[in-house]
Amino acid sequence: MNNKHLVQMTNDLQEARNRASFSPDAMHRFIHGSSDKVEKIDKMRSIIESEPVFSKSQIPFQGRPEQLHHSLLVCKRLIELAEEMNMSDEDFAILTKQAHMLTPLSLHYSAFMAVIKAQGTQEQVDKWYTASKRHAVLGCYAQTELSHGSNVMGLGTLATYDSKTQEFIIHTPDITAAKWWIGGLGVTSTHAVVQAQLIISGKSYGPHLFIVPIRSPIDLKPLKGIQVGDIGPKAYGGFSTMDNGYVIFDHVRIPRNNMLMKFAKVTPEGKYLPPVHDKLSYGSMVKLRVDIVDAAGWNLARAITVAVRYCTVRRQFNSENDNSGLETQVINYSSVQHRLMPLLATAYGVIFTGDTLFKRFDQLLAQLEVNDTTLLPEMHATACALKSWGTRRSTDGIEDARKCMGGHGFSYFSGLSDLFASNVPSNTYEGDNYVLSQQTARFLLKQLSLAASGKSVSSDTASYLYLLKEKDTFKFSNLKQEILEPKVQLKLFGIRTARLVANLARQLQRNVPWSELNMDCWAINLAHAEYLVMNEFVNRLTEAQSSEQQVLLPVIKSLSDMFGLSTILNTSLATFLSTSTINPSDLDELNSVYRKLVAEVSMNAVPLVDSFGFTDKTLDSALGRYDGRAYEALWEAAQRNPLNKGKELAKLQDAVLQIVHRGNNLEYIKTSKL
């Protein structure tokens, strides 16, 4: 069985690749910054792809317990590989990332060990970090409670110091203070770093961190006074490979030395010594958000890779001016191009910005090491803005990309199901997006008051506030040309954001209470993040100009234009108009430039997604296959469905027959020959 269309599918992708105006390999290196990094990733990925335990082919047919079990086998094999190959921590991190699976040990590394390293004394690090690294203890980070997520100050778990025994008594006063959602705690963790209110002699000193043994590392039985378990399944089948858990403490005693004491300390006799600087521990919070921004970019890149490839091979409806007998490639519909190309540019933008953010975080860390917090406020605001904007755009974008693929987008085999399901909670964790947007707005208000009083503002991220001196709607003298100038685009982004910030300040001056202005903060957050990404694109253009990647300049410029114009004319048109940055009378002409740009980027869409460098195994999508054989892949996937044979099928059809053969139906069926 074969037909013209089926043969054409592979050709369609090949033709799109032949058309490329640039080298995807060069772009791939540009994205990752160096050939060395690319080589290292390739090496780790090839290890993952060569081992059957990392295959995801059975996941679609597994229930949650099987998925969780598989995920633990994955953990075990990753550890073995690290040992066999004597990997550095950095290599192990890349290896784990290539396995692309949230596991019960994910937070053991990224939270439990990280927080001990950041906030433990040298002695504590020696003891616990070492035990963790050999996996003799497996830990989690227990902050969130049943009734407390965002408000850490309001946590209910208590750590009361008993100076007689030199112990802390960890206690859950009521069900609302049960630790909840703790990744790894459901069935796995032996230990937890617990956020609890420190109480000494009846006085509360606020939340501090304590290492609390949860289950015996001998047999995993819960220790005395501890009630622990898994909180159950998540929405959309997300986090199925993770055992988020709960725990309740009934007067659990731990030694004084189990409080993490790099900053605040409690002496044996029960004296509280506050930290030198109360914000030194904020670095790790910023880091988690930077990681989230990076993941948001790469996850969107995955989704857009699948969607661009599948929409290139899928054909629907006959074209009026095509005599091939083939229907039109879906990617050629403007409704598909106008939805996918902005997402493609956004994926590039978030990846570039995340990359730069990592570098700036390293600077921050170096400063914090010497008790210097100068960079902290700006990095904090930048991370807040990009985390909340990036996670929203990425998860909405994954779902939009899925919708672009029509019916088959709804198949689990599209590969976008878990991508969305396991990333959509990033809108909520590490700071709810709407809560974080208030932090961004507060930072910008401070910068505004600096600017107003003639002082200088944070140069990189808030200099656009000086643009407030421009009072009018932007006047183009030669629109078609100027709108494609990076500095004009950046200026428009700046003017818009500055006016939104100024408008918030005006309302506060008019005594509108802050609590009523949450949505203004949200709008500012979006605009600020979009400015940061636009700015990143402009910097990348400058960077490419003077590098060996100069040949990539035109295609990066087209992505930069795409991000700029799609934000102005599509995603965020409302605020460009409401701030009178753009004049409605210019929209017709702007849209005509934009339409051409969409078509131009679409011509390069396939090589642009190829440049992300996903292999078929890492993408794990029937629709996103590199060779375009999507329909055959869907067919093969359905054939693997255990529901189609043996006991599974027999049990179901037995239930069907109980319906079909009701009453005297069997007789009726036989006589009426149905």
Add this chain to the structure above:
Amino acid sequence: MNNKHLVQMTNDLQEARNRASFSPDAMHRFIHGSSDKVEKIDKMRSIIESEPVFSKSQIPFQGRPEQLHHSLLVCKRLIELAEEMNMSDEDFAILTKQAHMLTPLSLHYSAFMAVIKAQGTQEQVDKWYTASKRHAVLGCYAQTELSHGSNVMGLGTLATYDSKTQEFIIHTPDITAAKWWIGGLGVTSTHAVVQAQLIISGKSYGPHLFIVPIRSPIDLKPLKGIQVGDIGPKAYGGFSTMDNGYVIFDHVRIPRNNMLMKFAKVTPEGKYLPPVHDKLSYGSMVKLRVDIVDAAGWNLARAITVAVRYCTVRRQFNSENDNSGLETQVINYSSVQHRLMPLLATAYGVIFTGDTLFKRFDQLLAQLEVNDTTLLPEMHATACALKSWGTRRSTDGIEDARKCMGGHGFSYFSGLSDLFASNVPSNTYEGDNYVLSQQTARFLLKQLSLAASGKSVSSDTASYLYLLKEKDTFKFSNLKQEILEPKVQLKLFGIRTARLVANLARQLQRNVPWSELNMDCWAINLAHAEYLVMNEFVNRLTEAQSSEQQVLLPVIKSLSDMFGLSTILNTSLATFLSTSTINPSDLDELNSVYRKLVAEVSMNAVPLVDSFGFTDKTLDSALGRYDGRAYEALWEAAQRNPLNKGKELAKLQDAVLQIVHRGNNLEYIKTSKL
């Protein structure tokens, strides 16, 4: 274990109910149109709630095979109940709706039987409808193919007439023509109505419908020449209780009488008789879309009920001006109010509009029965617009409501997981939303040309095109008062939509090709649907004025205002500004009116969701409990998790111990007393 907050949760909801400015019972009757309807629904719901088989409490812990099996038991019990109580078709439909589960038989009733009734001859109806009603055959509707969804004309399955044997030969020429996604076909169906290209003597007559036996009703074995199975799991765990299937036909012979021949016919000797009117069969397509609009409204109502209740009992962060020792109710945050109240008004709007649409559909049906298609174009456009707008707003709204609930919104026990997962494909099925929007736009362009040539347009749904005579931005003389006048709101909605339609026409005149204007169609579709809903609200206000429900007038007015203002200032601000309907300089004042309105509707939010009339069992949400005991419900749900005990836990922890006890770790653990 108990605390102040826990006790307060039930009080919080009670206080919100005490504050109600209207009677939720009266509103409940207004929503359903009559006390009779309410009584019937209550009766059917109480049956469902009294039978354990309809309980959904085990679903969160079941894999897909178990869910599908449970769903078949549900089907069986529904059929038994209908028989035991000698139910009318209408009552059975209400009973089934109250069970609120997509089952392998859902399309047996709504598609297989419906299409036979609509398109079969009397003889065919007598035979197949009767067998279907007694469930001696279970059917599905097989249209979509692996490579054809939207484009029905392009289907590849063939039905070749063999006049010698007076049979059709149903054949799948290649894998791309495999029927795919067919609901009920995976493991259940004995028969299918198949869309296939009718071929007589080598000539194709386009797609027609054929009843094809698939599995023997005796033992469910696939019949000769048939390869059939389940296509596998869907994205986000959606449709888990449904067996969407595939089938490939290898020269399967069926009698001539198995072609549905109410309209087109094939004579025994092979002569093709075309239908009298080629659009008479379009009615059922419109009906399916009306059903989808109705479901979109009620599903959004479910989500908003859960979110409003949970955000009322959840407290986070201390309030500055509250000495109760309690934190602030999340519902009091403006970011939550500004997200939830528009959704609440939208749910009411879609439900009201869907209800009216049903009535108009009955008129259409009566007309079609006498071969009159006058109403068809307008009803088609209305259904397209509301289906594509309504499904998008509803599914986006469910996910937004989930996000408003913070971390616990991501628990499966939020009750919003399957609601989103099983409704999000409605953006794609029965016409992809973006494809349908082109139909809406074409209808409005026709109306525009009628208006331009001095002829009259469809009065209810396109009369706003006459507003094109107004050339300026709307000038308020007394903004704060005028913006709350329904006729002003409706006028603004009309002007905006008219200008978008005119702008599309202008671009076509300037020879921009239709294919480049998909997104303009989409914008028009959204605007047109929003006009229709606004119009419905205004009609409802008039209706309530002259009815015994007059006491509800103020609260319906506040919902109508909320829909109007949130659409203008929030959801669709971009097009109100881009069409210069609204002046940016009016936004400050408009937003100040809007902020007051949001606060006002928020005061009634709990009684407004109570009015939808969901019980705890129908909502099936730990977070949306009527008594507000959300945290206790989450706790209880986690305790039911089978993963926390017995064999499931032992298997998982065995895998954990293989990690913890690696190498000489066990010795190390014992000696270092971890």
